[in-house]
Amino acid sequence: MFQAVRHLIRKEFIQTFRDKRMIIPLFIAPVIQLIFFGLAVTTDIKNISVAVLDLDRTLQSRKLISAIEASPSFDLNHHAADYDRIDELILRGKIQAAIIIPQDYEKDIKRNIQTQIQLIADGTDANTATIIMGYIGQLVAVQSENVLADLRQIGIGGIMMPEPRIWYNPELKSSVYMVPGVICLVLLLTTLIFTSMAITKEREVGTIEQLIVSPIKSWQLMLGKTIPFCLIGLCDVALVLLAGKLIFSLPTKGSILFLFLVALVFIVTSLSLGLLVSTISRTQQQAMMTSFFIIMPAMMLSGIFSPIDSMPRFIQYITYLNPLRYFSTALRGILLKGNDLAVLWPEILVLLLFGISFFIISSVRFRKYLE
Amino acid sequence: MRNRILSLIRKETLHIFRDPRSLYLAVGLPVLMVILFGLGITFDVNNVRIGIIDLDNSPLSRDLAFRLHASSYFDISSHETVYRGMDQLLDEGKVKIVMVIPPQFSRSLNSGRDVKLQLLTDGSDSNTAQIAQGYLLSLIQIFSVDELSEELNRLGLLATAGIPPIQLESRIWYNPDLRSSTFIVPGLIAVVMMILAAMLTSLTIAREWENGTMEQLIASPIKPIEVIIGKLIPYYILGLLQTSLVIGVGILLFGIPFKGSLLLLFLASSLFLICSSGIGIYISAATRSQQLSFMLSVILTMLPAFILSGFIFPISSMPRVIQGLTYLVPARYFLTALRGIFLKGTGLSVLWPQVLFLILFAVGIMTACTRKMTMRLD
Numbered sequence: 011m012f013q014a015v016r017h018l019i020r021k022e023f024i025q026t027f028r029d030k031r032m033i034i035p036l037f038i039a040p041v042i043q044l045i046f047f048g049l050a051v052t053t054d055i056k057n058i059s060v061a062v063l064d065l066d067r068t069l070q071s072r073k074l075i076s077a078i079e080a081s082p083s084f085d086l087n088h089h090a091a092d093y094d095r096i097d098e099l100i101l102r103g104k105i106q107a108a109i110i111i112p113q114d115y116e117k118d119i120k121r122n123i124q125t126q127i128q129l130i131a132d133g134t135d136a137n138t139a140t141i142i143m144g145y146i147g148q149l150v151a152v153q154s155e156n157v158l159a160d161l162r163q164i165g166i167g168g169i170m171m172p173e174p175r176i177w178y179n180p181e182l183k184s185s186v187y188m189v190p191g192v193i194c195l196v197l198l199l200t201t202l203i204f205t206s207m208a209i210t211k212e213r214e215v216g217t218i219e220q221l222i223v224s225p226i227k228s229w230q231l232m233l234g235k236t237i238p239f240c241l242i243g244l245c246d247v248a249l250v251l252l253a254g255k256l257i258f259s260l261p262t263k264g265s266i267l268f269l270f271l272v273a274l275v276f277i278v279t280s281l282s283l284g285l286l287v288s289t290i291s292r293t294q295q296q297a298m299m300t301s302f303f304i305i306m307p308a309m310m311l312s313g314i315f316s317p318i319d320s321m322p323r324f325i326q327y328i329t330y331l332n333p334l335r336y337f338s339t340a341l342r343g344i345l346l347k348g349n350d351l352a353v354l355w356p357e358i359l360v361l362l363l364f365g366i367s368f369f370i371i372s373s374v375r376f377r378k379y380l381e
Numbered sequence: 382m383r384n385r386i387l388s389l390i391r392k393e394t395l396h397i398f399r400d401p402r403s404l405y406l407a408v409g410l411p412v413l414m415v416i417l418f419g420l421g422i423t424f425d426v427n428n429v430r431i432g433i434i435d436l437d438n439s440p441l442s443r444d445l446a447f448r449l450h451a452s453s454y455f456d457i458s459s460h461e462t463v464y465r466g467m468d469q470l471l472d473e474g475k476v477k478i479v480m481v482i483p484p485q486f487s488r489s490l491n492s493g494r495d496v497k498l499q500l501l502t503d504g505s506d507s508n509t510a511q512i513a514q515g516y517l518l519s520l521i522q523i524f525s526v527d528e529l530s531e532e533l534n535r536l537g538l539l540a541t542a543g544i545p546p547i548q549l550e551s552r553i554w555y556n557p558d559l560r561s562s563t564f565i566v567p568g569l570i571a572v573v574m575m576i577l578a579a580m581l582t583s584l585t586i587a588r589e590w591e592n593g594t595m596e597q598l599i600a601s602p603i604k605p606i607e608v609i610i611g612k613l614i615p616y617y618i619l620g621l622l623q624t625s626l627v628i629g630v631g632i633l634l635f636g637i638p639f640k641g642s643l644l645l646l647f648l649a650s651s652l653f654l655i656c657s658s659g660i661g662i663y664i665s666a667a668t669r670s671q672q673l674s675f676m677l678s679v680i681l682t683m684l685p686a687f688i689l690s691g692f693i694f695p696i697s698s699m700p701r702v703i704q705g706l707t708y709l710v711p712a713r714y715f716l717t718a719l720r721g722i723f724l725k726g727t728g729l730s731v732l733w734p735q736v737l738f739l740i741l742f743a744v745g746i747m748t749a750c751t752r753k754m755t756m757r758l759d
Contacts, residue, residue, distance in 0.1 A: 054507075137561065141512055155529065186505070
């Protein structure tokens with residue numbers, strides 16, 4: 011009985027890897043993706059080009075300028091001579107913000123008159139502009155504080171000194187955060203899109219009819235079609251983890267076995283979806299488009315790239331229907347915080363429910379589809 | 382020659398229309414993405430859940446908490462006056478930042494001693510952590526300055542009351558409300574066109590090989606360049622349709638401003654569509670297998686379009702090596718052009734380098750396609 015399944019699995023592996031180039035998308039691409047995600051994905055700002063227009067040219071104004079120069083967030087690479095120059099630099103996209111220090115800046119400070127620093131930011135990139143405003147705001151507040159600190163006398167006016175510490179990922183490496191994202195993406199590609207395309211291919215080429223007339227039962231065929239991709243998916247998880255460890259020294263605080271079990275539950279969910287897609291698609295193109303249509307919103311609403319807390323309320327509710335949300339939370343919890351079942355049981359439970367229900371629906375549909 | 386191309390175009394168009402679901406999905410996906418992004422899938426950081434342990438519980442410490450509450454960056458989801466349970470909140474992910482206000486906070490400040498405030502941030506989401514911590518530092522700093530200046534004013538040491546000696550006045554150009562959708566929707570055009578155009582065309586030639594119809598084409602007098610043009614044009618038109626839809630939905634539903642020239646937009650989009658369809662056709666001709674072709678086109682276009690184009694993640698923050706790689710990505714140039722045209726109203730006088738690159742890339746990829754398109758049975 012399982013003999014037939016074994017043969018089918020062997021057949022599927024031979025079929026997939028008959029084309030040696032298949033190794034590229036299945037095993038090499040995940041590592042490349044990890045490297046790019048790890049190095050390039052950051053919404054925080056570094057080396058943002060700014061210009062300064064110093065109309066004061068005094069000790070005080072130079073203090074502010076050197077504070078900006080010292081910050082890793084900004085690259086002060088233009089000293090503008092006048093306003094027109096700033097207009098032009100922003101229009102051409104050479105700088106993203108300009109800081110204008112007014113005339114009499116130092117004089118006003120000395121006379122205790124409030125003075126205003128002007129910040130002009132290019133709002134085309136709204137995120138970056140918001141962050142620039144926050145960071146420059148802090149630099150200016152420090153200057154203010156220094157001015158005031160000179161005025162105070164012993165016994166009055168203390169200063170608040172925040173002492174930030176970071177847990178779980180003290181060096182704030184985005185690669186560490188992105189590993190779970192890459193795992194999700196890779197699993198979806200192999201177990202959802204690839205599986206649905208592999209099954210519709212049999213239909214397109216006509217070999218599915220041979221399988222139907224053979225004495226193979228539908229559940230055997232289903233297992234034979236899904237187990238290979240399940241194994242490939244698990245291999246990819248191991249590969250991405252290993253690469254993360256070697257390239258980015260990814261911490262693995264929790265239990266790896268637990269992580270693989272969670273991944274397996276998720277794989278069942280996405281494989282079932284892949285089966286479901288294949289039952290409603292006639293051509294590989296349809297299968298590809300349909301699964302892609304599922305994957306894009308699922309990725310966007312998962313919290314992998316953009317924080318769910320910042321989304322509007324009703325979209326936050328929609329994310330509860332997204333298995334990816336639970337999977338990525340669980341992965342991050344296990345890898346970075348060392349969470350176990352005691353903390354993650356709600357996520358695991360929901361994932362199990364998704365997995366079981368998708369599996370039942372798709373196996374019923376798959377049987378009908380074969381008949 | 383024109384007849385041969387025309388009949389190939391007709392055949393390919395028929396193929397697109399014979400599969401209405403793929404067509405709907407190809408048109409529906411961009412619209413869905415614009416709607417999701419337009420409705421507020423943002424990449425900015427706000428409503429970060431913060432826990433406050435206020436061991437002082439004085440009017441001043443409550444003022445500080447209120448400052449955080451009043452800003453849109455933070456949501457105070459836990460506020461306690463005794464030290465307990467905060468580690469657990471951070472472990473379970475209930476809060477992202479914990480701020481501890483020490484006992485004697487208010488009294489120490491009033492008697493001129495500097496006070497340390499402990500901040501504990503969950504760094505697992507490194508981006509959000511860094512940005513949120515930056516905002517928090519900024520808010521505390523400004524609060525501290527406000528209090529200090531008020532105190533100095535009360536004692537007659539400072540003439541101005543309760544305002545910092547140096548104030549920051551910010552002005553935002555092009556997108557004064559800082560709406561994320563304004564910045565994301567034009568970029569989305571580039572991303573969607575890059576991925577969909579390449580994905581759809583990546584199947585075309587591989588399908589002919591897989592189904593055996595390529596042999597018929599080889600037997601006919603048609604030339605490789607004619608096959609490529611015949612395959613390209615229907616998808617080019619489909620791509621333009623997708624683009625217009627994205628623009629239409631963006632402008633009508635979400636009020637995205639459009640300041641520049643439509644003609645320039647059309648020119649840039651056409652060039653870009655040739656580039657991305659060209660990538661798809663090249664992959665298709667090289668692999669001759671739909672599955673492999675699809676996987677490669679996703680990998681070769683999704684990654685560059687999302688990550689290396691500057692769509693969301695600022696290129697200047699990336700490591701130098703990767704910044705160098707972004708210069709090879711057509712989406713980067715198209716995206717700059719799109720944002721310029723939409724939001725700044727810039728013309729060809731500013732955007733000519735971008736257009737020039739797109740022309741070069743289009744010519745290059747078409748030449749490569751013609752070379753790769755061997756019309757031989759082997």
